[in-house]
Amino acid sequence: MSSVDVTTRAQPEPDGVAAILARYAAIVDDFQSLLAISQSPLPVCFWHNPLKCDAAALPTALASQAIALEPLPWQSRAWRSLHWPSPGKTVPFAAGWYYVQEEIAMAAVTALAPQPGESILDMCAAPGGKTAQIALQNPTGTVIANELHAARMSSLTATINRLGLTQVITTQADGRSLALANSSFDRVLVDAPCSGEGNLRRRRRQRPWQPDHGLRMAAAQQKLLSRALDLVKPGGTVVYSTCTFAPEENEAVLDAVMGDRAGVVPFSIPGLRYQPGLTQWQGQTYRADLAHAQRYFPHFNNTGGFFVARLQRTSAPALTTGENESSAAAKPMTPIAASALEESPLRQLSDRFGFPPATFAAYDCWATGKRRWWLRDRTSQLPAGLAPQTLGLSFATQTNLGLKPSTAFLQRFGTLAQRNVVDLPDWQTVEQFLRGGSQPLPADVEPGYVHVRFQAFELGCGYYRGGDLESQIPKILRRELTET
Numbered sequence: 001m002s003s004v005d006v007t008t009r010a011q012p013e014p015d016g017v018a019a020i021l022a023r024y025a026a027i028v029d030d031f032q033s034l035l036a037i038s039q040s041p042l043p044v045c046f047w048h049n050p051l052k053c054d055a056a057a058l059p060t061a062l063a064s065q066a067i068a069l070e071p072l073p074w075q076s077r078a079w080r081s082l083h084w085p086s087p088g089k090t091v092p093f094a095a096g097w098y099y100v101q102e103e104i105a106m107a108a109v110t111a112l113a114p115q116p117g118e119s120i121l122d123m124c125a126a127p128g129g130k131t132a133q134i135a136l137q138n139p140t141g142t143v144i145a146n147e148l149h150a151a152r153m154s155s156l157t158a159t160i161n162r163l164g165l166t167q168v169i170t171t172q173a174d175g176r177s178l179a180l181a182n183s184s185f186d187r188v189l190v191d192a193p194c195s196g197e198g199n200l201r202r203r204r205r206q207r208p209w210q211p212d213h214g215l216r217m218a219a220a221q222q223k224l225l226s227r228a229l230d231l232v233k234p235g236g237t238v239v240y241s242t243c244t245f246a247p248e249e250n251e252a253v254l255d256a257v258m259g260d261r262a263g264v265v266p267f268s269i270p271g272l273r274y275q276p277g278l279t280q281w282q283g284q285t286y287r288a289d290l291a292h293a294q295r296y297f298p299h300f301n302n303t304g305g306f307f308v309a310r311l312q313r314t315s316a317p318a319l320t321t322g323e324n325e326s327s328a329a330a331k332p333m334t335p336i337a338a339s340a341l342e343e344s345p346l347r348q349l350s351d352r353f354g355f356p357p358a359t360f361a362a363y364d365c366w367a368t369g370k371r372r373w374w375l376r377d378r379t380s381q382l383p384a385g386l387a388p389q390t391l392g393l394s395f396a397t398q399t400n401l402g403l404k405p406s407t408a409f410l411q412r413f414g415t416l417a418q419r420n421v422v423d424l425p426d427w428q429t430v431e432q433f434l435r436g437g438s439q440p441l442p443a444d445v446e447p448g449y450v451h452v453r454f455q456a457f458e459l460g461c462g463y464y465r466g467g468d469l470e471s472q473i474p475k476i477l478r479r480e481l482t483e484t
Contacts, residue, residue, distance in 0.1 A: 128159030198305025407460030
């Protein structure tokens with residue numbers, strides 16, 4: 001739920017900020033500092049994608065824009081900028097070199113601490129920033145990214161494709177009754193929908209916490225957390241996080257749900273200042289281990305507001321099942337092993353682009369119907385009962401002009417392409433290509449679909465014929481650039 005557009009927006013009026021935060025004056029130190037920083041713009045933060053470039057190359061590539069960057073003291077390969085109005089209008093962004101995410105939201109996956117080879121569920125995944133963090137830390141495991149709302153699925157799949165993630169399986173379902181076997185995941189992230197008070201610094205409009213709305217949110221949060229506790233294995237980890245200050249949606253939810261099924265356990269994020277979770281609020285007393293949760297107020301680290309609790313599952317019996325699940329219907333998907341290249345579009349594209357024979361030995365190719373193909377890391381397992389929307393990386397589509405490789409596929413593997421590659425000569429041709437346009441361009445390639453590159457940037461799919469290059473960049477990646 002929590003990675004967001006962090007470009008500068010109009011801020012709430014000072015009186016409005018004071019009204020929103022007034023109910024928390026008694027539980028936060030230095031309330032005046034909280035008020036002051038909540039009326040200031042939020043820094044832009046982003047992290048490096050190791051699948052696309054070396055960590056040292058990213059700040060170097062951004063230096064041409066004269067953007068002042070500083071590394072985050074608590075998160076490796078991540079930076080912040082106090083003024084960067086258009087972080088999504090660069091060639092490195094289009095090529096998937098980085099992901100823009102509110103800084104404090106990164107704390108949820110840090111607390112989750114994914115390990116290679118694990119099975120991990122992101123229960124409320126869109127737009128996919130935390131899913132991507134999990135996948136990059138779990139390169140040989142399974143990552144299930146679930147999202148309830150159909151309108152948000154496009155942002156989730158766009159993140160997976162732009163970053164080149166091959167082990168993420170997405171599903172559209174209600175996490176409160178997710179139809180998966182209990183005790184089937186090593187870790188579960190519940191980044192729950194909430195009233196969003198912690199987003200005060202980047203929202204155009206925000207109002208004080210409303211009991212009716214907040215308690216409705218809390219009821220849904222309790223059901224999500226309860227299902228998560230039963231989906232995780234005994235001894236496994238559940239992280240519950242929100243971007244709100246309200247104890248009714250944080251400590252009260254945990255206190256109401258955990259019982260003997262889990263305990264809140266300590267975790268450490270060196271360099272990140274926090275306040276312990278509450279054990280009392282407005283006459284209510286909560287369980288003592290909630291003090292191990294971490295509250296992040298904006299003035300602590302110059303961020304938004306956030307709440308994170310790390311839970312360890314006990315061996316107590318499950319309380320929920322997914323029997324009433326009403327997920328989207330599963331699409332028909334036919335697996336074709338990458339080793340059987342003669343039966344797979346991998347053979348066609350390997351021949352066209354000259355990929356080395358062993359490039360796809362670790363992957364399986366899956367078909368959706370008769371036209372669309374997906375590339376999935378073989379270590380990623382499809383759980384029984386799951387109704388998948390996507391399986392790994394968008395790979396290719398059968399068109400009237402032949403087999404069209406996806407931009408996501410070419411961006412991920414384009415560095416290995418040895419044939420039918422078009423190298424763009426300058427920024428002007430790059431901008432035209434990323435706008436989705438056509439342009440005359442001499443190139444020593446065969447007519448048909450080609451891979452387009454500019455310097456160190458793998459840009460994706462084009463179509464070449466008669467001396468003209470026609471961009472095949474998907475609409476979600478088309479953009480004006482800030483480079484000139």
